[in-house]
Amino acid sequence: MTSVYSIGYMRSHHESRQTSYYSYFAVALGSVMGIAFAGNLFTLFIFYELLTLSTYPLVTHAGDDAAREAGRMYLGYLLGTSVMLLLLALIWTWSLTGTLDFRSGGILEGTVTPGIASILLILFVFGIGKAAVMPFHLWLPAAMVAPTPVSALLHAVAVVKAGVFTILKVAIYIFGIDFLAEVPATQWLMYVAAATILLAAIVALRQDNLKLRLAWSTISQLSYIVLCALLVTPLGIVGGSLHIVMHAFAKITLFFCAGAILITTHKTRVSELNGIGRRMPWTMAAFTVGALSMIGVPPAAGFISKWYILLGSIEAGQMIAVGVIITSTLLNAAYFLPIVYAAFFRAPEGNTGNVNSDAHAEAPLTVILAIAVTATGTLALFFVPDIPLELAQQLTGESK
Amino acid sequence: MSPEVTVLACVALPLLAPALIAALRRWPNPREAVTLLTSGCLFLLVYSLHDDVLQGARPACEFPVGRDFGVLDRLHAQPP
Numbered sequence: 001m002t003s004v005y006s007i008g009y010m011r012s013h014h015e016s017r018q019t020s021y022y023s024y025f026a027v028a029l030g031s032v033m034g035i036a037f038a039g040n041l042f043t044l045f046i047f048y049e050l051l052t053l054s055t056y057p058l059v060t061h062a063g064d065d066a067a068r069e070a071g072r073m074y075l076g077y078l079l080g081t082s083v084m085l086l087l088l089a090l091i092w093t094w095s096l097t098g099t100l101d102f103r104s105g106g107i108l109e110g111t112v113t114p115g116i117a118s119i120l121l122i123l124f125v126f127g128i129g130k131a132a133v134m135p136f137h138l139w140l141p142a143a144m145v146a147p148t149p150v151s152a153l154l155h156a157v158a159v160v161k162a163g164v165f166t167i168l169k170v171a172i173y174i175f176g177i178d179f180l181a182e183v184p185a186t187q188w189l190m191y192v193a194a195a196t197i198l199l200a201a202i203v204a205l206r207q208d209n210l211k212l213r214l215a216w217s218t219i220s221q222l223s224y225i226v227l228c229a230l231l232v233t234p235l236g237i238v239g240g241s242l243h244i245v246m247h248a249f250a251k252i253t254l255f256f257c258a259g260a261i262l263i264t265t266h267k268t269r270v271s272e273l274n275g276i277g278r279r280m281p282w283t284m285a286a287f288t289v290g291a292l293s294m295i296g297v298p299p300a301a302g303f304i305s306k307w308y309i310l311l312g313s314i315e316a317g318q319m320i321a322v323g324v325i326i327t328s329t330l331l332n333a334a335y336f337l338p339i340v341y342a343a344f345f346r347a348p349e350g351n352t353g354n355v356n357s358d359a360h361a362e363a364p365l366t367v368i369l370a371i372a373v374t375a376t377g378t379l380a381l382f383f384v385p386d387i388p389l390e391l392a393q394q395l396t397g398e399s400k
Numbered sequence: 401m402s403p404e405v406t407v408l409a410c411v412a413l414p415l416l417a418p419a420l421i422a423a424l425r426r427w428p429n430p431r432e433a434v435t436l437l438t439s440g441c442l443f444l445l446v447y448s449l450h451d452d453v454l455q456g457a458r459p460a461c462e463f464p465v466g467r468d469f470g471v472l473d474r475l476h477a478q479p480p
Contacts, residue, residue: 003439007432019425022435023418029442030414037407039460046463102460390454 106176
């Protein structure tokens, strides 16, 4: 869908170097496939780095000083954390166990003490910078200088999901859920994830730039998945795995809408969106669906994953996690619902009764088509969550 | 197509597509058709794995590492 959207966006926005854009975009997709299908941690690491390198030219696509500065930060954070922390964790794990294969039940149990496992877990969680756990999160808002389809690819699907997917894989197939529960650092890192959820949501609340608000929201939502991995309960793992899919559909819809608003009205600020629902009803209807999913309101897909995350927190007896998720949900509502309200119920600024200011003016067809498909998917996954749910339950052997 | 071959195709297809995209740089419509075709094929390839995975298959791609060089065998060798 990002490919379809990209064509409409890149043409409407008259972007330069489109061949280079589509080439790196394809390489990024191949890297994501490599991460998804990696049979061991070494293979995953290779594709993880390839993904960083292939998305760097996409972040710096504009070619101006701001883009180059953002690119430096992007490479600095992602390569720095992975080379200094993740690679160290890989080599240490390999020397301790003699393998980096993903195995049910993990490979570390019985070979390392809980103390060493704690250090390894810290290296893995902070070394996987793409998961954007604080304090290694600033690359994500910085990368907002990229074209909107890239932001959608980075912040909704490919890059950030590669990070949290890797954390889930490490928790399940390197540590093993039973062993992870015995590791002392698990609890401490869970609090770091909980703090990231709340702090990022508070920062999102204060952002007037729409893409920046979405980026900070992503940092918050990614830590839901990290928190789920560290709850070390079957329902938590199911909730985290589901949230990868549900958040992807909702957030890509929101980014697509932000891009559609940009190419149609050249507006980037939340404070400029009064009455925009009258001009772009389809786009803002899709935005509303995405926002409801991010909050976790039925009938949107986000409700399903948040429900499992809450159940997992209760199963783990982590009332702090329950409190954080409920508070975060309220913050989600506080930074998304005013946008929806302003779009549909406030008069456009400078509206002097000229009918043209209320005239429909949607983005090009390919853009609207992509938005419609992802928004429909966000709704459909609430009613028919079978495929992601079955796949998530396979991870833990959890039966329906 | 076996799941292993499908996985290989999933990884290789988007990594090979840029060559064709670059070759068609002067013709935007065919270039973007290649992009769409790659994405569409990728979706179908991944979807075709769905049934196998639900039945317990774990198709994967791997780089051989470590043990193939005998390094870890020596490192973990027990004294006689």
